[in-house]
Amino acid sequence: MRTRDSYLGHPRSTIDGLDKAILKALQLDGRRPYAQIGRELEVPEATVRQRADRLIARGVVQVVGVTDPLAMGFAQPAFIGLQVETGHLEEVAGRVAAIDEVTYVVLTAGRFDVICEVVCADNEHLLRVLGESFGSIEGIRSTETMVELRFVKESYRWGSR
Amino acid sequence: MRTRDSYLGHPRSTIDGLDKAILKALQLDGRRPYAQIGRELEVPEATVRQRADRLIARGVVQVVGVTDPLAMGFAQPAFIGLQVETGHLEEVAGRVAAIDEVTYVVLTAGRFDVICEVVCADNEHLLRVLGESFGSIEGIRSTETMVELRFVKESYRWGSR
Amino acid sequence: MRTRDSYLGHPRSTIDGLDKAILKALQLDGRRPYAQIGRELEVPEATVRQRADRLIARGVVQVVGVTDPLAMGFAQPAFIGLQVETGHLEEVAGRVAAIDEVTYVVLTAGRFDVICEVVCADNEHLLRVLGESFGSIEGIRSTETMVELRFVKESYRWGSR
Amino acid sequence: MRTRDSYLGHPRSTIDGLDKAILKALQLDGRRPYAQIGRELEVPEATVRQRADRLIARGVVQVVGVTDPLAMGFAQPAFIGLQVETGHLEEVAGRVAAIDEVTYVVLTAGRFDVICEVVCADNEHLLRVLGESFGSIEGIRSTETMVELRFVKESYRWGSR
Amino acid sequence: MRTRDSYLGHPRSTIDGLDKAILKALQLDGRRPYAQIGRELEVPEATVRQRADRLIARGVVQVVGVTDPLAMGFAQPAFIGLQVETGHLEEVAGRVAAIDEVTYVVLTAGRFDVICEVVCADNEHLLRVLGESFGSIEGIRSTETMVELRFVKESYRWGSR
């Protein structure tokens, strides 16, 4: 089901201190049992579970296996920077987000209006995604593909403020 | 501990069909119990656990809580595109990866030699990271900061080939 | 009222030496009493007031409180460089000037045809201005947003020639 | 005296509701008598004066005559976009801010690291500023001059949030 | 006949070790007699000939005289980088490949979507190709011509893996 990991909007709803502590624990290890997190934070396991479930449901956190694309057989991941016709930003971003090979979409200020990441198996797969999937979206002014040659760091442990 | 989530190199070691099935299950839900995955794949829980532990240890997968930076109090995430002096690529990328606020570093072909992502609390935090952390690294020819205005999609479910 | 601080055209009408002296005094301190300016320039207060009123009415000078956007709760000011379709420059500039969040519009030679400044409260506000206000203007070829991270100087004391 | 209109840093100190109301009044008309502002806000003139003086002293607001450069005999104003060597941002920005003809300096994210505005009398004056003033600053990687051809809007009335 | 040296698609069909050895021999010297290649590889001449013919027929190798354009009277060769409207990549590339003066067409990631090479006799010939041949193709967003000033290396001996 796509809808859970794709959101247009921004979840600035209130996150309290306990939420932050639970999120931080999950950033360090997504599989840590809720009972153990509860003991560390001195709250019942049921509370941790309830809070975690709600944070997941609201899209504040996803607990997932983040895999190396190469290991999964996807040898050609790439960033694509888009320039979008003025006034079509949200619509284009939404349609880009609906492409299966697109794993990441963010609206940006600067040279590009949208930066997204695609995970493809090889050059032909990448060309097919560019030609067929992006090619059918109205309102894209230009695309610039930046092939990813090697991952050096991918960290999800930035704590909280 | 930084070393587990930061790797210079590429783990192309052999991943068999069972590994891929386990990775795929974790991509869908990082907290799914190994017993349940075992039942679905018709292998003992112990085998799933052993395989998963080895895949995590080798850096093929991280099971983590991927959080919304805004929810954690980081209102100013940004991409930074780097051009690096020829011959200093790996050294610069390694030093960039060692910066705490940097969550993502990838070597790319095209306009930039390195694209990284930083997660900062506000503009002053971003300026401090650019000035102090990046500013002390030799061999950076230029940086171009692309402030992230809104996340539209962040998915980790690309399956396997 | 918008019309007074928005002008299409250029007021090259004659400014004499006394006008310049009064303008220079107001550049140093916008609240200096006209009587005091009159004493320094050895003309009657009434003359200073009459001249100042006319210079303000003609748009040669605005006496205003120039505030720090951050202090006013606007945390995301930005420059936007526009490229405009040939032949639509004045029309586009006029419509951009009519946007409330736009504080500054100037026609330029070089990479951009128009440079303007917007003062927004946060990223979502900035996206709304880009999408709705700029998005409804015909004839914009591209926009490039340059987020302002910190003000270092803002001076209005350049005297005269 | 330069120091008052040039500040490195950011005045995020607390501004209360009364401060905002006074700032807003000054944005509309910098010469409005404090007594009149006091009557409108239902506080004594002395309080308004005290608050305004403190806001001015802290650099939160400048009450100035903002003049048309052309009227003052400066026919060649320009924006200059700077790219700065990594690690020299604050130092370069500070030295640029110390140049007399520079009226505006802001640190930015994107194509340029610093955007500033210079107000010059003619092309030769502009060349002299570029060659002598900017030319003596170490750490500038490149400058790109965007001559201003016509002012279309300059507004200081953005209210508060 | 154009069709043999122009292919849209990619011949990833299986190439075995003997094919590679024959290809490698032809990379070194395209005129080496098949009998001689056969002796070196210890297979009959007929086998070499059969394999070579099939590799040529499938477009895996062309055995050709690669000439210096200048020697043939073509003094103005050039690279042309194309940006193509999203969704028209294959169609545009196919039509560019059908232009006689175009000797090389490749789909690329980065600043350009297509890079091609044209071999023209002089500036007027180049202008005619740009204006008439490229000018009649729909879906080209921009062209950037990079005149070739001197050939330094052209090698076809990269062996195999």
Add this chain to the structure above:
Amino acid sequence: MRTRDSYLGHPRSTIDGLDKAILKALQLDGRRPYAQIGRELEVPEATVRQRADRLIARGVVQVVGVTDPLAMGFAQPAFIGLQVETGHLEEVAGRVAAIDEVTYVVLTAGRFDVICEVVCADNEHLLRVLGESFGSIEGIRSTETMVELRFVKESYRWGSR
């Protein structure tokens, strides 16, 4: 042996009509027997052979098997555009031409000073060439890598003028 397929300079020595006819025949089919070319051009086989040998020796033509990189196991070919420090053009181009993976080097006018092509097996091979081979050459100001996604045309039959 590298020296035969790498030349710095330009062979504008005289090519007569017979030379051109022989070159044209070899452009069409590099393996056509000299006897057959001689019959078509009505000159003795010995003359064709002598002329062809001299044209090859002078570098005017190479008769080679031009292979599809993919078929040879090189999945990641790329163009690299270089900007070179003024005054180091020939030296840099010569050193780039000496890199084994580099198959093509040309001096160009425009955005790049040198355009070259590299034929690599995969992303890691490409990174090694960029880091070690290009990285050890002084005088390169910047490199921009444009990964080749698919070959559409490669023709050597442009005849003569």
Add this chain to the structure above:
Amino acid sequence: MRTRDSYLGHPRSTIDGLDKAILKALQLDGRRPYAQIGRELEVPEATVRQRADRLIARGVVQVVGVTDPLAMGFAQPAFIGLQVETGHLEEVAGRVAAIDEVTYVVLTAGRFDVICEVVCADNEHLLRVLGESFGSIEGIRSTETMVELRFVKESYRWGSR
């Protein structure tokens, strides 16, 4: 009359040695009497005059007073780089050449398709030329204005080959 100094095409008709000698003399001093040139070249004055008249009529040379724009009251000369829609190059160039303020038009390879020079009195004149004259030409994709700040050299004495 405009037609004499505006030509679409290229006059590669034959110029002999005497023509070149006369052209060279006129490059050095456009007012040198034909009698004097005749004595130096040892041909009759009538021959020099006849040749010179024909060279002027054919557009090979213009004998003109090349003036400093500033001295003539034109304080804002500028280069304008144009990108033109593929297939409209000659038509656009011809229409640009018909603009009075345009003194120079050349078709170029590289970043721009056409580079032209305009000689304007001031910023408002430049804006009027850009808006009205260029603005009415179909097929211009973009313009980039590069204001000329100071002339350093303008020489017409390049002799012959």
Add this chain to the structure above:
Amino acid sequence: MRTRDSYLGHPRSTIDGLDKAILKALQLDGRRPYAQIGRELEVPEATVRQRADRLIARGVVQVVGVTDPLAMGFAQPAFIGLQVETGHLEEVAGRVAAIDEVTYVVLTAGRFDVICEVVCADNEHLLRVLGESFGSIEGIRSTETMVELRFVKESYRWGSR
């Protein structure tokens, strides 16, 4: 002699109405006899000659034969855009102006700091000028060569203001 056609500085000395009328006449036809100009302007021939000589001596006008480079055997003219290290603008421009093949040097605002024009016989000549002449000048940050493909207009008749 170089000095007459190369000037660093700007001759804004006073030009009166008669000067302008004479300059305008010379713009139309550089060989028009002074006697004839005198009759048209109703001043003695001696006055015209005296004024013209002084205008030429001061560098306000050059009366020259402006020739078509192609006719003179120079088949490869080009614009070169320079970016110059901050603080070396005048020095670099002066040294560029001293190169024989350079016919035009102007300081500009925008993408380039200096735009110059070179008139070369062919690609090798252009490479030699770039490598040897420009290559020996310190302080050039980058050069971008834009080859001129065809002249469309070159006019010297812009009158006066």
